[in-house]
Amino acid sequence: MSCRLMSAPVCLIDTDVKGMLCVNKDAKVILDGIAEPVVVVSVVGLYRTGKSYLMNRLAGHQSGFALGNTIESKTKGIWMWCVPHPSKAGHTLVLLDTEGLGDVDKGDEKHDTWIFCLALLLSSTLVYNSLGVIDNMALERLQYMTELREHIHIKAKQDNMDESEQYLNVFPTFVWTVRDFCLELEKDDKPITADQYLEGALEPKPGDSDRIEQCNLRRRCLQNFFVTRKCFVFPRPATPKDMKRMEKLTEAELDPEFLQEANVFCEYIYSSAPSKTMGAGCTVTGTVLGNMAEVYVESIRSGSVPCLENAVISLAKIHNKQAVNEALQLYGSEMLKSIQFPVDPKQLTNIHESVKKKAIEVFMRQSFNDTDQTYQQQLAMNIQTQYERLCEQNKEESKNLCQSVLRCVFEPLENSLRNKDYMKPGGHRRYRDTLTQLSRDYRSKIQTQIMKSHREFYGIFLGSTCSVNGVTEREKKTYSTNK
Template identity: 70%
Template sequence: MACSSRVMTAPVCLIATDVNGLLCVRKEAKDILEGITEPVVVVSVVGLYRTGKSYLMNRLAGRGSGFALGNTIESKTKGIWMWCVPHPSKAGHTLVLLDTEGLGDVDKGDEKHDTWIFCLALLLSSTLVYNSLGVIDNMALEKLHYVTELREHIRIKTKAGDGDESGQYVCVFPAFVWTVRDFYLELEKENKPITADQYLDGALELKTGDTQRIKECNLSRRSLRDFFVKRKCFVFPRPASTKDMKRMEELTEVELDPEFLQESNMFCQYIYSSAEPKTIMEGFTVIGGDLANLAEVYVEAIRSGSVPCLDNAVISLSKIHNTRAVDEALQLYVTETKTTQFPVEPQQLSNIHMSIQTQYEAFCVQNKEASRNVCLAVLLRVFAPLESSVRDHHYAKSGGYQQYRHTLTQLTASYRSQTQMQIMREEVLSNYLSEKEETGRLILGTDQNLTEALRQIEAERQRRLILEQQERERVAQRRRQQQALKEQQRAHDENMRQLEETRRREQERIAQENQRMMEARLQEQERVLQERFQQETANLQRELNRVNVSNSGGGDCCIL
């Protein structure tokens, strides 16, 4: 597990209640999550207290103990506890297990607190497990009334009027798994065996009628069907006798009911294989640090008296990622540049350069200055013999000018050969030759063997030489400008490519979301049509039975 330096041998509290009675994120858990740099598969379990939620989480963690199990009527788990373990079947992923405080604790008596615990578990998870006892009937569905209040406690968009959100809940809510504990019925319908999934779908069928009672009964059913398209059900028999249940943590697999053990293994394998990595809007895959930030954003919204909003969470997460990316890029840029031996070629410096233009320009200035210093050092060494000859008046003689020009040309070629990779070589050389222009005129003036015409020719030649050197400098300047333009164009092309890639991914995401919404609606339409068909069939069958009874009764009459 690419987690923090320590391995989690036991769960820690992720979300607790502070001294003021407000929810808060615990620093220890936040630090652990920030150390996880790989995608996280987050599985949360919710349900009424004393229903065995913690046992399921321990099974998923591959441990017999960890999350606290209680054997009394008191709720054992408080807040939301977290256990991060390496994913058993998905390499490069971390399985984050969240065990929540039991809902409906009579000692707590705070239904609002229960609602927020349920909402936080839902928002943070990629798979939500709801644990209950007995059977799935009207009473069980009524106890799951939190799902009917989700629109009041969770917003998709920043503003309530930013369009219809109903279809978007399907895309952002986790997969739903209902685990029924101590199940004692036979999985049969009309004397035919059915699966646990079919049992759940049957329990969620809408009741027909327009009475207020029927509408209330259908409210939880409709909410579960609308919010959670992907649903799964597992039914567990009682794991052991009442006496042994008091020491569940101590029981070995041999002491557990075989059917319970088989269902537990099936449940774990389903979670391992089917639970997806946690994502948020725009299809962004969440890593450990992101999960910690999401928890803080949602908890802070609750503490402030507002409602958790997925749009705000995405914006906050984006700001955190952008700030972190800029800081990391700047640090990498500075580090890479510090390890570079200046001066360097422009292309090498350009390869180091990423996106921080201000820092890039500062290093360019530094690079030019370093190149200038190297060129000056080479120039002073190469032209030292010329300077010595000038000081010794070696060229103050007949033919001295020609000798001076020849030496100057040779030394210039030598300087260029030694500064081929330096961007400031022509500028430094131009400044030096400009300084030597007066020296050349003095030497030329003292050359008695030269005719006046020859002096003019040599003066013109010297002037052309200076002009040529200036032209070289302009060419070098243009090259530097062209290099800068190329860098700008490359950055622009890269930005356009990234924008196009983002647009393409957004189109794919929208298409996938539309497809999922369409499939959900088609499934719902098919389910409704099937219910109507069954209802009409039942009505026709009753009418047929009535007619048959009527006909049978008429056969007993005697006509006189």
């Protein structure tokens, strides 16, 4: 199934019968079929805060991700919806709607932490959705930020160096959406933007108490981890009664200011959310994203901490091996389809160079982070080995053809030799003329396949002995004396 056929979301990250995180196979199959770059937008936040509605708007649909109209959290795990990107040709927009954080019925903060970390690791833009205002309480709910160093490692070998800049380079862009915002965007009696509102809320608070220090720590984490920050404030979309049927409300029934802000939010995501990259700027495709999810989930299941450096190494190994195999398969099938043995060696070389170029193009499209060209060199060596085998096969086929043509063309001469037709006066001249004519016939029949092996074999025929027709040098002299 391609992203263009996804009419509804599917679960990407689920929990198995043991309560452990796992990657849904159906979602993985969908991602495996997406060979183009992806823009991955994840939304996180407390449950029942309207996260799913924003994701449906980004998908261009009124419904899809489950909204729910009760106090119960509807989304479990991480759900995925892949749609063609509205403004970036050749890209797929992957929307990830996460399980609501802080569900009292769940009672598993560790589970919430891993859901948050996975959303962050998989996305190129992370949307944090909250209700009301950005205040100390709202920041306290982002306790996951202060734990990121414990749950996500950048390098395989940890040291005492400050990794803030490294996190800044690999983490996604950050968008804070404030829902049901009912205040005026003003400061010191002057209007401010939503972005200024966010940056003001992230300014450290004065004081040195433990509580203030903890709150300022979350502020510093947001500033240190996310180089690009954006904020949107949404008024209440409808009356409390209508909010219970949000999936059925038409745009005419929504608050105009909410609708306007929702449209601005979508346009920002479409135009500014970057493509997902990893490692040294390696572009992530849907296939890589699916394998990335499996690598991170497997790390969590094993009790390890997801490490970006190790993930890049694992993904490079998975994708580059597959890229080498697919490129080799293409080379082998194209070569066998393009040649018919025996073939002129020059033509074989030309075909080889053309098909080799195609194979390398296949590898380059599917390879991942092969910065030292280890796998590309491995591909080149494997292609050369296959080419040399084809050359040997071509040489053997040419030799077989040569022998077959020799037997056919020189059969009359062999018969005459056995009958001793040339052991009489003038025999040498007739033998010589016959040999010359048959040699012309031989060259004519194999001129399109002539190669070194032909010349070698033909040289044997004209040498001191010729096993094909049984003529010896002594017999040639005998013919020459019987002119």
